[in-house]
Amino acid sequence: MTRGHVFIATSLDGFIARPDGTLDWLLSRDAPDEDHGYDAFIARMDCIVMGRGCYEAVRAFPEWPYTRPVLVLSHQLSGQSVPEDLAGKVTFAAHTPEQAMQHLAAQGHLNAYVDGGQIVQSFLCARLIDSLTITTAPVLIGQGRPLFGALPQDIPLRHEGTRAFPSGLVQSTWRAD
Amino acid sequence: MTRGHVFIATSLDGFIARPDGTLDWLLSRDAPDEDHGYDAFIARMDCIVMGRGCYEAVRAFPEWPYTRPVLVLSHQLSGQSVPEDLAGKVTFAAHTPEQAMQHLAAQGHLNAYVDGGQIVQSFLCARLIDSLTITTAPVLIGQGRPLFGALPQDIPLRHEGTRAFPSGLVQSTWRAD
Numbered sequence: 001m002t003r004g005h006v007f008i009a010t011s012l013d014g015f016i017a018r019p020d021g022t023l024d025w026l027l028s029r030d031a032p033d034e035d036h037g038y039d040a041f042i043a044r045m046d047c048i049v050m051g052r053g054c055y056e057a058v059r060a061f062p063e064w065p066y067t068r069p070v071l072v073l074s075h076q077l078s079g080q081s082v083p084e085d086l087a088g089k090v091t092f093a094a095h096t097p098e099q100a101m102q103h104l105a106a107q108g109h110l111n112a113y114v115d116g117g118q119i120v121q122s123f124l125c126a127r128l129i130d131s132l133t134i135t136t137a138p139v140l141i142g143q144g145r146p147l148f149g150a151l152p153q154d155i156p157l158r159h160e161g162t163r164a165f166p167s168g169l170v171q172s173t174w175r176a177d
Numbered sequence: 178m179t180r181g182h183v184f185i186a187t188s189l190d191g192f193i194a195r196p197d198g199t200l201d202w203l204l205s206r207d208a209p210d211e212d213h214g215y216d217a218f219i220a221r222m223d224c225i226v227m228g229r230g231c232y233e234a235v236r237a238f239p240e241w242p243y244t245r246p247v248l249v250l251s252h253q254l255s256g257q258s259v260p261e262d263l264a265g266k267v268t269f270a271a272h273t274p275e276q277a278m279q280h281l282a283a284q285g286h287l288n289a290y291v292d293g294g295q296i297v298q299s300f301l302c303a304r305l306i307d308s309l310t311i312t313t314a315p316v317l318i319g320q321g322r323p324l325f326g327a328l329p330q331d332i333p334l335r336h337e338g339t340r341a342f343p344s345g346l347v348q349s350t351w352r353a354d
Contacts, residue, residue, distance in 0.1 A: 142329075143328075148190035148319075151317055154318050154319070159315045159347055161341075
């Protein structure tokens with residue numbers, strides 16, 4: 001089965017975005033001269049799984065940023081054709097997390113970057129996340145879209161490493177046993 | 178004004194206890210041979226502020242563990258006498274966070290250990306927390322009593338330091354600017 005990997009930033013109080021989706025609290029703390037490891041992470045991934053919200057946000061960028069195949073999990077989009085300029089790059093499907101991983105495994109993909117709050121939560125619930133790299137920004141924002149949600153049971157993790165950056169960002173990697 | 182300091186452990190998903198208050202997820206990951214810095218922290222504190230829930234939990238211990246004066250903020254307890262064996266050690270009051278800090282400052286206390294979820298949240302809202310030392314346990318528990326809550330505005334923090342322990346606990350200290 002394909003293994004899922006999370007690489008995401010949160011506020012210290014665990015939000016990945018404000019209620020309206022904005023990231024000013026994070027972007028204002030980013031230091032362009034610091035390498036937070038995204039390029040090294042994405043180089044190890046074979047494919048990307050995201051939800052509709054994440055897809056639509058990325059779709060609005062001037063250029064499609066991903067060089068890996070992207071699977072968008074969405075009931076709403078699954079009946080639609082992929083836009084012409086994304087043909088061969090993006091697949092829409094209404095899969096469950098398990099079905100998504102089976103689909104990706106059938107294509108020979110070993111490691112999937114799992115992105116977006118609700119998608120991460122549903123993959124965690126299904127125990128399909130192998131590693132979590134969480135970059136914490138030094139700010140409390142009080143409300144927003146949480147990274148984590150309810151779980152059917154505890155998920156024990158193993159701490160793999162932590163590094164702190166001069167910007168104040170702190171990045172830890174945790175691995176599911 | 179007295180400055181507030183938080184020293185607390187959370188699950189990776191930000192809970193300080195399960196919904197029923199239990200800490201098994203934390204205690205099972207504690208390593209008695211690791212020094213997580215509590216003694217050094219408490220040695221710098223002049224006094225302790227907590228809510229009724231925290232007081233009642235500690236009151237059930239075989240011995241009262243604190244050598245510093247404890248201020249318990251509780252409307253319910255503020256009308257009651259302090260138990261005889263805690264006379265001179267504990268004060269009950271219905272103070273707001275600001276009143277509590279003024280009361281402590283009038284007694285010459287510079288640094289207060291602020292403990293317990295709701296009390297920490299109310300002191301954060303009032304911008305009366307100077308530092309947060311958060312020890313993260315390598316587990317997601319899915320639900321429980323959150324450390325953080327809503328805020329009237331962002332609270333920017335400065336990362337002071339992070340250390341990881343062989344047990345998998347990761348401890349960061351953040352300071353309010």
